[in-house]
Amino acid sequence: MTEHHRGERHxxxxxxxxxxxxxxxxxxxxxxxxxxxxxxxANVRNYSIFIAGxxxxxxxxxxxxxxxxxxxxxxxxxxxxxxxxxxxPCQVRIVEEREPEALWQLIDEVWHLP
Amino acid sequence: MTEHHRGERHxxxxxxxxxxxxxxxxxxxxxxxxxxxxxxxANVRNYSIFIAGxxxxxxxxxxxxxxxxxxxxxxxxxxxxxxxxxxxPCQVRIVEEREPEALWQLIDEVWHLP
Numbered sequence: 001m002t003e004h005h006r007g008e009r010h011x012x013x014x015x016x017x018x019x020x021x022x023x024x025x026x027x028x029x030x031x032x033x034x035x036x037x038x039x040x041x042a043n044v045r046n047y048s049i050f051i052a053g054x055x056x057x058x059x060x061x062x063x064x065x066x067x068x069x070x071x072x073x074x075x076x077x078x079x080x081x082x083x084x085x086x087x088x089p090c091q092v093r094i095v096e097e098r099e100p101e102a103l104w105q106l107i108d109e110v111w112h113l114p
Numbered sequence: 115m116t117e118h119h120r121g122e123r124h125x126x127x128x129x130x131x132x133x134x135x136x137x138x139x140x141x142x143x144x145x146x147x148x149x150x151x152x153x154x155x156a157n158v159r160n161y162s163i164f165i166a167g168x169x170x171x172x173x174x175x176x177x178x179x180x181x182x183x184x185x186x187x188x189x190x191x192x193x194x195x196x197x198x199x200x201x202x203p204c205q206v207r208i209v210e211e212r213e214p215e216a217l218w219q220l221i222d223e224v225w226h227l228p
Contacts, residue, residue: 051224053210095166108165110138110164113150
């Protein structure tokens with residue numbers, strides 16, 4: 001088990017409307033391989049989405065050196081955009097907006113133990 | 115950047131009463147080294163706590179082979195128990211109880227990308 005640097009940690013939250021919860025879960029049971037490939041090509045690793053009630057929590061590690069540019073590449077990918085056309089209606093912003101027009105909003109790290 | 119197996123992923127949530135939020139953050143700015151050492155001795159790695167409004171999110175990876183026993187070791191550690199005497203009043207259960215008497219409750223993983 002290596003423990004050297006594994007990238008920048010990012011955590012985000014978004015809500016799921018109760019009537020869309022099952023649809024969201026089902027979409028992720030059949031995640032599109034091309035969406036996953038795009039994420040990895042954009043230097044995203046160890047990405048998990050968790051659910052607590054009607055709240056979704058995302059955690060990932062970014063191993064590249066230009067997060068903004070890589071996120072733009074993801075957002076420009078036609079397959080990812082089509083995937084989002086399915087997932088967007090399942091998501092609603094639940095915390096104060098930091099990134100305009102984004103549903104998922106970044107949250108702060110309080111503490112970390114390597 | 116290695117990508118082999120990094121342990122079982124665990125995510126938990128708990129609430130923080132608004133009037134205790136600053137106290138909780140301040141405690142973690144000065145986390146006790148012995149508490150961190152106990153966690154690592156109990157095979158916990160890559161542990162982060164994030165905050166979104168009045169919700170705390172914990173994520174860690176467990177590299178041992180008996181999570182229940184290791185969690186019991188942590189819970190029996192006098193320094194950790196003293197630390198919890200400070201943090202417990204800053205925490206309130208916010209999701210359906212799965213583990214009786216615990217404030218932090220485990221949440222489900224929806225999807226994971228290595």
